[in-house]
Amino acid sequence: MKKWITFDLDGTLMQNPFGKWVFPEVEELISTQLQRQFKSTEALVREHELRMNQNRTVEAYDWDEMVQLLLKELQLDLEINVEQLVLKHSIDPKIYLLEETVIPTLRRLKEQGYSLATVTNGFYKYQYPVMKELGLSEWFDEIITPEKVGCGKPDVNILRGLQESGTIVAHVGDRLDHDIFLANETGVPSMLIYRKLPEWLRILSPKKRAGSAGFLKICEEKLKVENPLISTTPYPPAYIPTHVLYQIEELLECL
Structure with missing residues (x-):
């Protein structure tokens, strides 16, 4: 055994790249498309916390799905792939x-x-x-x-x-x-x-x-x-x- x-x-x-690199880039992409500042990180964290409180402990960490849901709610035709952003930012000194x-x-x-x-x-x-x-x-x-x-x-x-x-x-x-x-x-x-x-x-x-x-x-x-x-x-x-x-x-x- x-x-x-x-x-x-x-x-x-x-330290992963989400807080300082991935979420800020998502926010920048959405804000640019909307042509106004939009606090997407706050919206995503709210959705995450809602799912955790509902004991949806798998869905609460599916950031790609939550980003797609947010884009749909905002009626934005925008391609954002969280997995690819993680790969992009998984470099020194962003992660350590x-x-x-x-x-x-x-x-x-x-x-x-x-x-x-x-x-x-x-x-x-x-x-x-x-x-x-x-x-x-x-x-x-x-x-x-x-x-x-x-x-x-x-x-x-x-x-x-x-x-x-x-x-x-x-x-x-x-x-x-x-x-x-x-x-x-x-x-x-x-x-x-x-x-x-x-x-x-x-x-x-x-x-x-x-x-x-x-x-x-x-x-x-x-x-x-x-x-x-x-x-x-x-x-x-x-x-x-x-x-x-x-x-x-x-x-x-x-x-």
């Missing part, structure tokens, strides 16, 4: 690894016999080009994406295939509402990567950080930003990580 370690991608291991130790850490985990998988809400066609360009793809045995498995995080079914082929010993991610909830709901050690960790928390071990009252306050504020619909009073245990990582290499001491 395999011993899996699963990772989120965006905000955990890498979030730490220099990402690849060395993945290498160490592989040397120790772990199987590695990404569990991401981004579609394969948007994620793989970025992973390949950054040298990430070769380290992963599986790339789990919503359109391949029929659901996205935080739906626990996204992990089903991995659980059938082995045991997941840790999930690492940067979001409480997606990653930490998912791991906790499935009984998997939940590792939150939080690179803004205050100095006074860095001196603690990853496990002790998670149990600190001070960090719980950070979680409350973070969860409010991630998902305002989730009540944080009292703070729900499902969104408390078992470990808090300041740097990705700290994962090695948690296994």
Whole structure:
């Protein structure tokens, strides 16, 4: 049986080109065609959030389909291919690894016999080009994406295939509402990567950080930003990580 370690991608291991490059280009193309400023990013994010709230966790990340829907609503005869824009912008310095130790850490985990998988809400066609360009793809045995498995995080079914082929010993991610909830709901050690960790928390071990009252306050504020619909009073245990990582290499001491 395999011993899996699963990772989120965006905000955990890498920076994708969507926020600073893909969405702004979509906005520029639409605004130029309309001959007026149009905030297409806001419209797309609203549609994304609506679909997430309706538990349509696959459709919520189909940016090509959402762009086509928006163009239809605006009655624009305009060709925009998000997949092609991702390919166009998947170059240095627009995309990058979030730490220099990402690849060395993945290498160490592989040397120790772990199987590695990404569990991401981004579609394969948007994620793989970025992973390949950054040298990430070769380290992963599986790339789990919503359109391949029929659901996205935080739906626990996204992990089903991995659980059938082995045991997941840790999930690492940067979001409480997606990653930490998912791991906790499935009984998997939940590792939150939080690179803004205050100095006074860095001196603690990853496990002790998670149990600190001070960090719980950070979680409350973070969860409010991630998902305002989730009540944080009292703070729900499902969104408390078992470990808090300041740097990705700290994962090695948690296994």
